[in-house]
Amino acid sequence: MFVLHEWALAEAVIATALEVADKEGLNRVTEVVLKVGELQGIELEILEFAFSQLKRGKLENANFKTVMAKAEFQCRVCSHRWVLDKQKLDENAAEAIHFIPEVAHAYLRCPRCESPDFEFVEGRGVWLQTVRGVS
Amino acid sequence: MKNIRNIVAVSSGKGGVGKSLVASTLAVALADNGCKVGLFDLDFTSPSTHLILGIENAHPREEKGVVPAKIHGIEYMSIIYYSGGSVTPLRGEDVSNALIELLSITRWGELDFLFLDMPPGIGDATLDLLRLIKGIQFLIVTTSSVLAFETVKNLARLLKSLRISVIGVVENMKMNHSNIVRSETEKLGLELLGEIPYDATIEKAIGDVGRLRRTVFASKVEEIRARIQ
Numbered sequence: 001m002f003v004l005h006e007w008a009l010a011e012a013v014i015a016t017a018l019e020v021a022d023k024e025g026l027n028r029v030t031e032v033v034l035k036v037g038e039l040q041g042i043e044l045e046i047l048e049f050a051f052s053q054l055k056r057g058k059l060e061n062a063n064f065k066t067v068m069a070k071a072e073f074q075c076r077v078c079s080h081r082w083v084l085d086k087q088k089l090d091e092n093a094a095e096a097i098h099f100i101p102e103v104a105h106a107y108l109r110c111p112r113c114e115s116p117d118f119e120f121v122e123g124r125g126v127w128l129q130t131v132r133g134v135s
Numbered sequence: 136m137k138n139i140r141n142i143v144a145v146s147s148g149k150g151g152v153g154k155s156l157v158a159s160t161l162a163v164a165l166a167d168n169g170c171k172v173g174l175f176d177l178d179f180t181s182p183s184t185h186l187i188l189g190i191e192n193a194h195p196r197e198e199k200g201v202v203p204a205k206i207h208g209i210e211y212m213s214i215i216y217y218s219g220g221s222v223t224p225l226r227g228e229d230v231s232n233a234l235i236e237l238l239s240i241t242r243w244g245e246l247d248f249l250f251l252d253m254p255p256g257i258g259d260a261t262l263d264l265l266r267l268i269k270g271i272q273f274l275i276v277t278t279s280s281v282l283a284f285e286t287v288k289n290l291a292r293l294l295k296s297l298r299i300s301v302i303g304v305v306e307n308m309k310m311n312h313s314n315i316v317r318s319e320t321e322k323l324g325l326e327l328l329g330e331i332p333y334d335a336t337i338e339k340a341i342g343d344v345g346r347l348r349r350t351v352f353a354s355k356v357e358e359i360r361a362r363i364q
Binding site: 005092093096097099100101102105106117119124 | 200201214217218221225226228229230236237240
């Protein structure tokens with residue numbers, strides 16, 4: 001995975017958290033919780049290091065927490081839900097899915113009915129879950 | 136994408152009119168004439184430009200994102216790098232997400248032209264590009280068939296209503312001397328950039344760019360190249 005991906009994400013999260021802090025009238029932010037989808041292929045250690053280097057202003061002393069959301073799918077045909085088992089993916093498929101999660105449709109099928117028509121229930125995207133602080 | 140002078144979606148209302156062949160051959164013609172060109176296959180469920188250009192073992196380079204492989208002088212990007220050629224059925228939401236993901240991670244160089252080979256119709260990919268890429272231009276491909284041209288009219292009307300620039304229309308697989316497409320194109324206020332006759336030799340040139348360059352098809356695309364460069 002490419003390292004600057006994490007740094008660009010960290011910068012975007014910090015900018016968004018600062019906006020939220022302003023909007024909510026917080027003078028000092030104590031905690032920021034970020035939920036990261038497993039399929040995004042984000043290296044959490046690099047992301048956390050980037051936060052420590054980039055945090056500023058009201059976020060100077062904030063504690064950044066990252067939570068990984070497991071990749072979970074639901075079949076649109078038989079409604080079966082399942083969690084991604086990375087062990088069953090070969091290296092190329094895992095790498096491809098990390099870059100473009102939608103190509104999971106090229107490599108995965110519903111384990112129950114074998115349909116390729118499934119949706120991502122979780123594990124896709126990045127969410128700013130909590131911005132906590134003092135007014 | 137700020138380093139790209141012209142972003143051109145090669146589009147049509149119907150499938151099977153030759154968008155991918157026009158996009159690929161035009162990209163080759165411009166690259167052969169010294170232009171910096173990119174080609175991005177956005178037909179995610181049925182990509183074909185890699186087959187036309189004979190691309191087999193190319194891979195993008197990872198460097199602060201993804202740098203497209205350069206093939207036949209063209210910076211080339213396709214979902215095929217990631218799907219490995221496996222069937223990839225996608226619903227509209229997935230098409231949008233994959234498109235946004237690829238647009239955001241791909242690092243194009245400085246380009247004169249980036250051609251986007253579109254899926255047929257006015258669906259998710261078209262709407263996403265209209266939403267996300269300011270200054271996008273369209274090149275519309277049709278055949279002489281009224282069935283194809285009727286859908287072109289709809290696409291042209293939509294683009295006109297949104298004030299999106301249309302470089303022109305290409306009539307492909309022309310099999311008679313009818314001027315209907317020309318006159319109808321002019322009625323739409325658009326320019327007919329070229330008329331490409333049906334070329335029975337094109338099928339044998341698929342995957343062989345040297346041979347593709349020598350086709351009647353390519354000689355007609357070369358005329359279009361001269362008009363837009």
